[in-house]
Amino acid sequence: MKTTESPAPVPAESGVGLATAGVPAGKPGGRKKDGSVLNVFSHGVLIIWAIMVVMPLVWAVMTSFKDDGSIFGSPWSLPDKLHFENWARAWTEANMSEYFLNTVLVVGGSLIGTLVLGSMAAYVLARFDFPGNRFIYYLFIGGMSFPIMLALVPLFYVVNNMGLLNTIYGLILVYIAYSLPFTVFFLTAFFRTLPSSVAEAAFVDGASHTRTFFQIMLPMAKPGLISVGIFNFLGQWNQYMLPTVLNTDPDKHVLTQGLVQLAVSQGYKGDWSGLFAGLVMAMLPVLAAYIIFQRQVVQGLTAGALK
Numbered sequence: 001m002k003t004t005e006s007p008a009p010v011p012a013e014s015g016v017g018l019a020t021a022g023v024p025a026g027k028p029g030g031r032k033k034d035g036s037v038l039n040v041f042s043h044g045v046l047i048i049w050a051i052m053v054v055m056p057l058v059w060a061v062m063t064s065f066k067d068d069g070s071i072f073g074s075p076w077s078l079p080d081k082l083h084f085e086n087w088a089r090a091w092t093e094a095n096m097s098e099y100f101l102n103t104v105l106v107v108g109g110s111l112i113g114t115l116v117l118g119s120m121a122a123y124v125l126a127r128f129d130f131p132g133n134r135f136i137y138y139l140f141i142g143g144m145s146f147p148i149m150l151a152l153v154p155l156f157y158v159v160n161n162m163g164l165l166n167t168i169y170g171l172i173l174v175y176i177a178y179s180l181p182f183t184v185f186f187l188t189a190f191f192r193t194l195p196s197s198v199a200e201a202a203f204v205d206g207a208s209h210t211r212t213f214f215q216i217m218l219p220m221a222k223p224g225l226i227s228v229g230i231f232n233f234l235g236q237w238n239q240y241m242l243p244t245v246l247n248t249d250p251d252k253h254v255l256t257q258g259l260v261q262l263a264v265s266q267g268y269k270g271d272w273s274g275l276f277a278g279l280v281m282a283m284l285p286v287l288a289a290y291i292i293f294q295r296q297v298v299q300g301l302t303a304g305a306l307k
Contacts, residue, residue: 060283064276071272083273090262090277098251099258100281105168106254107236110175114232115225117176118183123213125184126191127199137188143181152245159246166249174242179232186231190224191217226296230289237286255282 063071064086066079090096125137155174156165164170194217202212218225240256247253253261262278 057283057287060276061280064273064280066273068272071276086273086277087281089271090274090281094258094262094265094274094278096255096258096262096278096281099253099255102168102252103237103254106171106175107233109168109172110179110236111229111232113172113176114179114183115229118180118228119187119218119221119225120213121180122184122187123191123217126188127196137184140181140184144185148178148241152241156245166247166252168252171243171247171254174246175236175239178239178242179236183228183232186228187221187224190221194220223296226293230293230296233289234286 059076062079063075065082065084067083067086070077070079121140125133159165159170159174162170164173198216198220199212202216207216238256239254240260243254243257247257250261259278259282262275
């Protein structure tokens with residue numbers, strides 16, 4: 001019986017083998033080295049940026065639990081004990097509770113109105129072709145570039161003539177008008193990325209435009225609504241210029257006005273611990289909103305690119 005033996009491997013020529021082995025060996029190593037240097041540099045920049053952002057927040061929270069002597073005597077040390085009376089004093093004596101309630105009413109009402117009106121306008125501009133569609137869209141974009149400072153004086157007279165000066169409702173309407181351009185711009189681009197086959201199937205089944213929008217398209221746009229809602233919440237919560245001009249009644253002040261008034265009054269009294277406690281109170285809702293909805297914000301911002 002004959003057995004099949006595998007032929008012996010033919011040795012490669014020494015010159016060819018060395019050349020083939022030597023050419024690609026240097027390139028991946030160089031690329032890997034360059035990539036590692038870039039990663040180290042980018043991570044270093046991110047760490048420095050994180051420290052610059054986080055450290056003032058941590059220091060403000062830590063200072064809000066100190067007494068006035070510790071704030072000036074050892075500003076960078078941990079508090080000897082947690083002085084919760086600072087928060088109680090700022091909440092009651094500095095009227096932070098009233099400012100907080102006014103801010104929640106104004107921002108809550110304006111945020112709901114902005115999302116409802118902005119989503120309806122964006123859906124029409126993104127899904128329907130009619131004469132003047134692009135003109136209206138560019139008007140909203142132009143509203144984003146219009147400085148609010150130029151409109152303060154005429155806006156004051158308009159709100160005053162409507163009888164809404166120094167009222168919660170007046171601030172809500174102004175906040176809605178101020179936030180609509182960015183909301184329509186953002187949601188128009190988002191609605192264009194949604195599949196039109198779902199809406200067409202709803203029309204075939206006999207659904208009206210209103211039902212299709214509220215029951216089908218609006219739930220599909222949830223990531224975009226959350227993203228633009230967070231941005232509007234941040235801008236409206238930290239708004240100071242509009243309330244200062246349109247809301248001069250001390251009983252109707254919002255948090256930004258209350259913090260300025262607290263800083264002026266506590267500066268003469270020397271109650272810096274109460275001032276930092278009030279500052280942290282105004283800061284916590286913004287941080288909580290972003291921490292809770294940070295994943296939805298990223299999804300909303302990247303939805304158009306992914307689709």
